[in-house]
Amino acid sequence: MNSVHRSRIFLGFLLLLTLAWTVPAHSADALPSWNEGATKQSIVSFVERVTTQGGKDYVAPSERIAVFDNDGTLWSEQPLYFQLFFTFERIRALAPQHPEWQEKPAVKALLAGDMKTVMTSSERDLFELVVIAHAGNTTEEFNKIVSDWVASSRHPKSKRPFTEMVFQPMLELLSFLRANGFKIYICSGGDLDFMRAFAERVYGVPPEQVIGSTFKYSLGSATDPLAIVIQPKLDVINDNDMKVVSIHRVIGRRPIFTFGNSDGDHAMLRWTAAGSGARFMGLVHHTDGEREVAYDRESKIGKLDKALDEAIAKGWTVADMKRDWRDVFPPEKK
Amino acid sequence: MNSVHRSRIFLGFLLLLTLAWTVPAHSADALPSWNEGATKQSIVSFVERVTTQGGKDYVAPSERIAVFDNDGTLWSEQPLYFQLFFTFERIRALAPQHPEWQEKPAVKALLAGDMKTVMTSSERDLFELVVIAHAGNTTEEFNKIVSDWVASSRHPKSKRPFTEMVFQPMLELLSFLRANGFKIYICSGGDLDFMRAFAERVYGVPPEQVIGSTFKYSLGSATDPLAIVIQPKLDVINDNDMKVVSIHRVIGRRPIFTFGNSDGDHAMLRWTAAGSGARFMGLVHHTDGEREVAYDRESKIGKLDKALDEAIAKGWTVADMKRDWRDVFPPEKK
Numbered sequence: 260m261n262s263v264h265r266s267r268i269f270l271g272f273l274l275l276l277t278l279a280w281t282v283p284a285h286s287a288d289a290l291p292s293w294n295e296g297a298t299k300q301s302i303v304s305f306v307e308r309v310t311t312q313g314g315k316d317y318v319a320p321s322e323r324i325a326v327f328d329n330d331g332t333l334w335s336e337q338p339l340y341f342q343l344f345f346t347f348e349r350i351r352a353l354a355p356q357h358p359e360w361q362e363k364p365a366v367k368a369l370l371a372g373d374m375k376t377v378m379t380s381s382e383r384d385l386f387e388l389v390v391i392a393h394a395g396n397t398t399e400e401f402n403k404i405v406s407d408w409v410a411s412s413r414h415p416k417s418k419r420p421f422t423e424m425v426f427q428p429m430l431e432l433l434s435f436l437r438a439n440g441f442k443i444y445i446c447s448g449g450d451l452d453f454m455r456a457f458a459e460r461v462y463g464v465p466p467e468q469v470i471g472s473t474f475k476y477s478l479g480s481a482t483d484p485l486a487i488v489i490q491p492k493l494d495v496i497n498d499n500d501m502k503v504v505s506i507h508r509v510i511g512r513r514p515i516f517t518f519g520n521s522d523g524d525h526a527m528l529r530w531t532a533a534g535s536g537a538r539f540m541g542l543v544h545h546t547d548g549e550r551e552v553a554y555d556r557e558s559k560i561g562k563l564d565k566a567l568d569e570a571i572a573k574g575w576t577v578a579d580m581k582r583d584w585r586d587v588f589p590p591e592k593k
Numbered sequence: 594m595n596s597v598h599r600s601r602i603f604l605g606f607l608l609l610l611t612l613a614w615t616v617p618a619h620s621a622d623a624l625p626s627w628n629e630g631a632t633k634q635s636i637v638s639f640v641e642r643v644t645t646q647g648g649k650d651y652v653a654p655s656e657r658i659a660v661f662d663n664d665g666t667l668w669s670e671q672p673l674y675f676q677l678f679f680t681f682e683r684i685r686a687l688a689p690q691h692p693e694w695q696e697k698p699a700v701k702a703l704l705a706g707d708m709k710t711v712m713t714s715s716e717r718d719l720f721e722l723v724v725i726a727h728a729g730n731t732t733e734e735f736n737k738i739v740s741d742w743v744a745s746s747r748h749p750k751s752k753r754p755f756t757e758m759v760f761q762p763m764l765e766l767l768s769f770l771r772a773n774g775f776k777i778y779i780c781s782g783g784d785l786d787f788m789r790a791f792a793e794r795v796y797g798v799p800p801e802q803v804i805g806s807t808f809k810y811s812l813g814s815a816t817d818p819l820a821i822v823i824q825p826k827l828d829v830i831n832d833n834d835m836k837v838v839s840i841h842r843v844i845g846r847r848p849i850f851t852f853g854n855s856d857g858d859h860a861m862l863r864w865t866a867a868g869s870g871a872r873f874m875g876l877v878h879h880t881d882g883e884r885e886v887a888y889d890r891e892s893k894i895g896k897l898d899k900a901l902d903e904a905i906a907k908g909w910t911v912a913d914m915k916r917d918w919r920d921v922f923p924p925e926k927k
Binding site: 398451465467473476485500503504508509510511512526 | 655803844860
């Protein structure tokens with residue numbers, strides 16, 4: 260092979276690469292777990308519109324902010340928010356060192372396996388359980404505690420790791436958006452440090468793109484003057500209106516794409532809708548009692564009522580799990 | 594010209610492009626306003642070490658987090674924090690509509706031009722001025738108010754726009770770090786919404802990479818149920834230990850590079866230093882009474898005492914303005 264020939268092969272290779280880069284990533288095949296239909300089409304066509312240079316709906320990459328709720332939107336939230344399973348397991352593990360907890364009714368019921376009493380405890384007592392399971396640790400310790408829990412615990416019904424109870428169609432959607440220049444944030448009522456312990460590995464969302472509820476923090480533990488310690492006092496409950504405020508505080512831009520599943524996401528969906536230019540508002544509607552759980556207006560967890568009414572009235576995208584998702588969960592890892 | 598010839602020219606062009614991409618960006622010429630010497634060398638060699646693939650100090654791009662204080666580090670802070678000039682000007686502009694302010698001693702003194710009384714007011718009275726100038730606006734209104742102020746106001750001594758009172762060597766440093774894959778955050782005691790109004794244009798730092806003090810926010814104004822309204826109540830005073838906490842909340846990673854100028858930056862500098870792997874801690878030392886202002890241990894604004902001691906003891910980088918900076922401010926715009 261002479262050098263001109265080699266050059267031409269090399270040139271061909273470079274051109275091929277260039278072509279590969281410029282093929283639009285918004286091909287429908289990027290969402291194989293979504294059934295063909297209006298829902299999938301609404302996603303694909305929105306992404307096409309905002310990424311088409313010169314089109315009237317084109318949005319610069321820096322403004323392609325997509326925000327996702329976590330519980331019930333990216334992963335399952337039934338029969339209980341997964342953070343509560345973590346909370347219960349953590350308290351059971353720590354209880355032998357804390358005989359004084361026997362005086363707390365909710366803890367006592369939990370340790371006795373009386374979940375009915377636990378779940379009908381006052382909000383204040385339930386919240387105390389969450390505080391016990393989270394506070395007092397440094398953020399680095401807590402990250403390891405959650406990572407260990409993720410590796411060892413199983414969902415009570417499916418017996419799969421909680422991080423496999425994520426929705427395959429939503430994982431594909433995250434990848435599809437990323438491939439089209441979107442920056443993806445999670446904005447959830449879940450605890451910030453809890454979610455960060457797995458968000459990058461499971462969703463590809465790095466710590467600086469996770470927004471959650473937070474406890475107060477202080478600087479300095481008994482052994483490390485520079486450790487960040489989680490205090491037993493809530494700072495932000497990242498739900499409803501507070502999701503909008505948190506997005507402002509952390510991102511400082513109004514998202515153009517927001518996906519939730521409950522009335523707790525209603526404010527950020529409405530705020531997204533009220534911006535100028537092309538907008539995407541999406542809801543996961545849990546309609547599949549066979550493959551997951553069917554619930555909406557009457558559910559205590561993930562109640563979806565007013566946001567569903569507005570979605571229907573305004574033509575927002577409603578992902579009907581039973582109708583729109585070919586698969587719900589990713590294939591089991593061998 | 595035959596097609597083989599054209600192909601070879603094209604190939605040559607592509608190779609040239611490839612070469613241009615792989616030339617290390619950490620050339621000393623990226624910092625022309627820094628005099629040659631140990632300070633400049635410490636910056637360049639740190640960046641070389643953490644970006645050299647296969648080197649023992651290599652840091653992956655996602656962990657190349659650089660944090661800068663703003664007042665006194667990226668721009669001047671004398672004779673007063675620039676946000677106070679904004680505050681005073683805003684109150685003067687609004688006062689005619691607020692005769693009731695005449696009952697507030699600090700406001701009354703300000704309107705009478707009695708700056709000595711203003712500056713010796715109680716902290717509480719001074720803080721009330723700041724609240725008056727910031728709260729009650731929606732975040733969008735406030736952004737416009739600050740943008741207008743930036744465009745129309747002038748520094749009392751230099752008569753230049755405040756956004757030209759930025760330090761040219763630091764602007765070069767920001768560009769140099771960005772070219773080497775760093776993600777740059779501002780973490781300052783200044784108000785979040787105030788800084789965001791100019792940070793992207795002046796520093797190239799987008800809104801999601803600005804961390805500052807914040808007022809409480811609420812959702813819903815008289816005319817817009819989805820507007821974010823700045824409340825007359827401080828939420829976070831982003832100074833000292835709180836800078837570390839805020840970095841955790843927003844970024845969730847420990848920076849490897851932190852630059853400040855006062856004891857208010859000491860905690861985040863120490864926290865940066867305490868991480869594993871290569872670390873860069875830098876201080877701007879205001880030593881140039883001729884070109885800027887000379888102050889450190891005794892100054893009321895930007896007091897630099899304990900952090901300077903530790904910097905000297907630990908060999909952190911101290912940018913001595915008089916010795917290390919060829920230029921202080923950017924050339925005036927015609």
